[in-house]
Amino acid sequence: MAERAAGQAASLRFVDSVERSLARLREIHPLMPWVIAALVLAPLPWLLGNTYHVYLANFICIMILLSVGLNIVKGFCGQVTVGHVGLYAIGAYTAAVMSVNFGTPFWISLPIAVGVTLLAGMVVGTPSFRLEGAYLALVTLGLGESVRLFISATEYLGATNGFSGVPAPRIGEFRFDTYQKYYYLVMPVMLLGVFFSFQILRSRLGRAFMAVREDPVAAAASGVNVRRHKMIAFMISAAYAGFAGALYAHMIPGYLNPRNFTVIEMVTLLLMVVLGGLGHIWGGIIGAIIVTIVYDITKDYYHYSLLMFGMVIVLTVLFMPKGIGGIIDRFIATRRFIAIREREAARARAGGAASGAGERGSGDAA
Amino acid sequence: MDLLLDFVIVGVSIGIVYGLVALGISLIFSGLDIVHFAHGELYMIGSFLGIAVISFTGVPYFWALIGAMIITGVLGVVVERVFYRRLTRGGGGYTVAGMGMIICGFGMSVALQNVAYLLWGAAPHPYPVSFGMPIFLGNIALPKSYLYILICALVLMTVLHTFLTRTKLGLAVRAVAYNKDTSYLMGVNVPVMISLIFGVACAMAAAAGVLIGPINYVQIEMGYLMLLKAFAAAVVGGFGSLPGALLGGILVGLFETLCAGYLIASYKDIYAFLLLIVVLMVRPTGLLGILVKVKA
Numbered sequence: 001m002a003e004r005a006a007g008q009a010a011s012l013r014f015v016d017s018v019e020r021s022l023a024r025l026r027e028i029h030p031l032m033p034w035v036i037a038a039l040v041l042a043p044l045p046w047l048l049g050n051t052y053h054v055y056l057a058n059f060i061c062i063m064i065l066l067s068v069g070l071n072i073v074k075g076f077c078g079q080v081t082v083g084h085v086g087l088y089a090i091g092a093y094t095a096a097v098m099s100v101n102f103g104t105p106f107w108i109s110l111p112i113a114v115g116v117t118l119l120a121g122m123v124v125g126t127p128s129f130r131l132e133g134a135y136l137a138l139v140t141l142g143l144g145e146s147v148r149l150f151i152s153a154t155e156y157l158g159a160t161n162g163f164s165g166v167p168a169p170r171i172g173e174f175r176f177d178t179y180q181k182y183y184y185l186v187m188p189v190m191l192l193g194v195f196f197s198f199q200i201l202r203s204r205l206g207r208a209f210m211a212v213r214e215d216p217v218a219a220a221a222s223g224v225n226v227r228r229h230k231m232i233a234f235m236i237s238a239a240y241a242g243f244a245g246a247l248y249a250h251m252i253p254g255y256l257n258p259r260n261f262t263v264i265e266m267v268t269l270l271l272m273v274v275l276g277g278l279g280h281i282w283g284g285i286i287g288a289i290i291v292t293i294v295y296d297i298t299k300d301y302y303h304y305s306l307l308m309f310g311m312v313i314v315l316t317v318l319f320m321p322k323g324i325g326g327i328i329d330r331f332i333a334t335r336r337f338i339a340i341r342e343r344e345a346a347r348a349r350a351g352g353a354a355s356g357a358g359e360r361g362s363g364d365a366a
Numbered sequence: 367m368d369l370l371l372d373f374v375i376v377g378v379s380i381g382i383v384y385g386l387v388a389l390g391i392s393l394i395f396s397g398l399d400i401v402h403f404a405h406g407e408l409y410m411i412g413s414f415l416g417i418a419v420i421s422f423t424g425v426p427y428f429w430a431l432i433g434a435m436i437i438t439g440v441l442g443v444v445v446e447r448v449f450y451r452r453l454t455r456g457g458g459g460y461t462v463a464g465m466g467m468i469i470c471g472f473g474m475s476v477a478l479q480n481v482a483y484l485l486w487g488a489a490p491h492p493y494p495v496s497f498g499m500p501i502f503l504g505n506i507a508l509p510k511s512y513l514y515i516l517i518c519a520l521v522l523m524t525v526l527h528t529f530l531t532r533t534k535l536g537l538a539v540r541a542v543a544y545n546k547d548t549s550y551l552m553g554v555n556v557p558v559m560i561s562l563i564f565g566v567a568c569a570m571a572a573a574a575g576v577l578i579g580p581i582n583y584v585q586i587e588m589g590y591l592m593l594l595k596a597f598a599a600a601v602v603g604g605f606g607s608l609p610g611a612l613l614g615g616i617l618v619g620l621f622e623t624l625c626a627g628y629l630i631a632s633y634k635d636i637y638a639f640l641l642l643i644v645v646l647m648v649r650p651t652g653l654l655g656i657l658v659k660v661k662a
Contacts, residue, residue, distance in 0.1 A: 080465050082472065131646055134401035137468045138597045139646055142639035145594065153632040263590055267476045274469055307480035313473025317466045318452050 012335040034195050041187055045180045054179040058251060060292045061183075061190035062244045067272040067284035068197045069240025075279035076201055077233035078213025079128050080137040083144025084269055087124065087238050089261035090147060091117040091245020093157055096166045096256055106169030106250055113249075114242035121238020128230045144266065152258040159258075166254030182251055189247060193240060194285060200236065201281055209233055213279070264306060268295065271309050274316050277325025286324050368505045373627045374620065379512040380581075381619020382519040386574035387596035388603070388611035389526070390567030396543045396606040397563035403471030404445070405571055406593030407478035412438040412572020413584045414486050420494050427495045431518065431576045435569040442568025443561045449474060450564075451557075475590070482586045490583035497580065511580040522573055523612060526566070530608070539563060591635055595622075598642035617641075 025032035045054045070084045094116040098109035127139045152160045168177040169185060176182045200206050208229050211219035216226045249256055268291060276287025291309075298305060316323060322330075387409050394402045416434040419425065425433070453467050497510035530536040541549040542559040550556050574592075575584070582588070595618055603614025621641050626634035 074465075078465070080468050082468075127643065127646060134403075134468055135601070135646060137403075138401065138594065139643055142594050142598075142642055145591075146636045146639045149635050150633065153630075263476065267472065270469060270472060278465070303484065304480065306476045307484070310473040310475070310477025310480065314449055314470050314477065317470040317473070318449070321466060 009339070012332075012339050015332055015335070034191060038188065038191055041191070042184075044187075045183050051179055054183055056292065056296055058179055058183055058186045060289055061186040062248050062251075063269075063272065063288040063292050064190050064285050065193045065240050065244040065247070066269060067276070067288045068193055069237035069244070069284075070269060071273050071276075071278070071280075071284035072197060072200065072209070072240070073233040073237040074273060075277070075283055076206060076213060077209040077230060078279075079125075079230060079233065080134070081124065081128075081140040081234070081237075082137050082266060082270065083124060083140035083142070083147075084237070084241060085261050085263075085266045086140075086144030086147035087117050087120055087241035088245045088248070088265075089151060089258070090120045091242035092249040092256055092261075093151060093163065093245075094242075095246035095249040096163050096254075097157070099167055099250070100163070100165055106167075106246075110243070110246045113246040114239050117238045117242030117245065118235050121234045121241070122231065124238070125231045125234030128234065129227050141266075145263075148258050148261050151261070158256070162255055162257035162259075164253075164255045166249050166256070168252055168254065169250050176250075177252060179252070186247055186251075189243060193243065197240075197284075198281065205229070205232065210279075267306065267309050267313070271313050271316075274313055275323050277323030278321075280323060280325030280329070282328075283323055283325045290324070369627070371503075372506050372508075373623050375506070375508060375512060377620035377623030378616055379515045379619070380578070380623065381599070381616035382515055382612070383574045383578045383615070384592070384595050384599045384618050385603075385612040385615025386519055386522065386577070387571050387592055388599035388615050389523070389608055390570040391593075391596055392600045392603075392606055392608060392611040393563055393567045393570075395600070397539065398560060400450075400467045401471070401597070402564075402567070403468060403593065404475035404478055405567070405596070406589035406591070407475045407482070408438055408442055408568045408589075409571035409575045409592050409596075410584070410586060410589030411441065411478060411482055411575075412568070413575030413579050413588070414482060414491070415572065416576035416579055417491055417494060417584060427514075427576075427580075430495075431573060434572045434576045438572030438575075439565040439569035443565040445474065445478075446561055446564040475593070479586055479589065486586065488586060490585040492583055493579040495580055509581070511577075514580075515577045518573065518577055522570065523608075526570070527608065535562070594642070595638045598638050598645070601642060602645050 022033055025036065029035075044057055048054050048057060066084065066088055070081075073079050073081055091113045095106075095109045095113035098104045098112050099106060102109075104112070124140055124143055128136055131139060151157045157163055168175050168182070170176065174181075176185050201209070208219070208224045211222065211224050212226050212229050212233075219229075220226050272287030272291045273284055274287070275291060276285065277283035280286075295305065298308070301308075320327065387405065390408075391402060391405050394400065394405070412434045415437050416430045419430040419433040419437075420427070423429075423433075450467070450470065453470055497514070500507040500509045501513065502508070528536075530540060538549070538554045539559055539562060541552065541554055542556055542563070546556050549559070596615070599614035599618045600611050601614065602617050603610030603612070618638050618641060622634060622637045625637040629637075
């Protein structure tokens, strides 16, 4: 018992010290934590060594972009969309077609891909004005599937053979043609994406999304334009999917296949967001990292992967509806609560002598 | 003209199969206010079970249909009891599952698909039955399986309709669909009725799977497209309306077959989605105009 209490106190101290140091960094400059994050992530390709692991790191970054975007519309705005992979495919194929068939460099095809995906996101978002829940889920699923079916039936896009020869991006003579080099393109974009998602979700816009999720009628009554915010949420998440798709298309070997945008990818993506925590600000990030790594470790058992993923989704929804993010939140909240109680007990024992000590931290825990 | 007639016959037969699956989706929706996302997988598993029944016991096609329906129905009840019950019970009464239920059904769907893959593999399976020579209507050679689809589906619909409207059990099912709390107070065993609804809906899906088997190959990926098309059928006909599901199925089947016949054939599967999207945008209540319950 005493050991456990000591462990809990230690974990709380750890969490508190992390938060305090983050706050101190933010005092220096609001962007400081992000700079530190970039510096910490920068040497990763050297630390990993193995090229395959670097590829995996790139892939995780792309997945984080995707799942963070999905979390915005699904977790925060509460719109059940399951066609996100379709948007990802649109982004990837637009970038690929632009750079192969029209010869535009990556820096032009990327914004075009994002723009096209934004438009597609508007198309996906339009049904959300009239439909809710399962209806919306099926319509988005239908749209997402239509994209894949369209690609695999269209010769211009390579049909089922896939679309190959997408060039690596370049700046002047420098080409991002290895996974190590590509990491320095994907990682900053991922960090920027996560940064913007935090900014959006902690702003007025993010709070409006949550109001729409909790109760559209109440949100409308409080002056939130429900339609507009639903549309904005869909567009933001589509933009994320566009970035992810374009980055995926240009990553070596520069080959796209409609088989990479099937229901399996959809389930993987869904699992990331659900496992990480729907509507938790870290949800998509935690989920993308865990799921991609677990998927890779269990690749030898890929026959069972869908069964495993499906069951994990079902069990997560049944027993852990807030995902890992929710559990961490609850853990921290409980520890804080215990700490406050202990502090009060100690104060009571001391007869109120130590009044000023230990006051810190109780305010934000309340 | 012959071509058109051929398309119409094929479209209607396929559409009736969509209608059968849509019937199950509609039934579950009216009973539990949820859309069962794994329903397409039960259709696929039902189809495979039909093959398994035929190849293990050597019984004729008709008995395989009944056998597959019973096994899939039991499977559906088990899935509902073990997994969905927690969700459908949460949030007061047996309704309100919202996003959780959708995601859960999605996960269940891929899990079931993987189970089917482990059992039967990824290769398409032909149905081990033969109905002999096709029937000739003028210049059109019509395989007999279309006829079987028509007859079996109509019989099944009639049985279901009679069950729901003429028997005491059917009345209880309808009462549960109408209001669970009141049904409880009137002495209806609501949990059992919900399991029954699930079982019947899954049996219908299995029947659709066995009926479509002789026309198409059976493969593990077929459930997923079927879910979307059956949902389209249910929506086109009006969600929660059983005759509407059949009508919607026929419309979707016709639309799809005609578009594939006269427009680009390789986009066949996209047309049903287009119809679904257009109907949802223009007239979400469906053709029969049943009031849409917005709960799930």
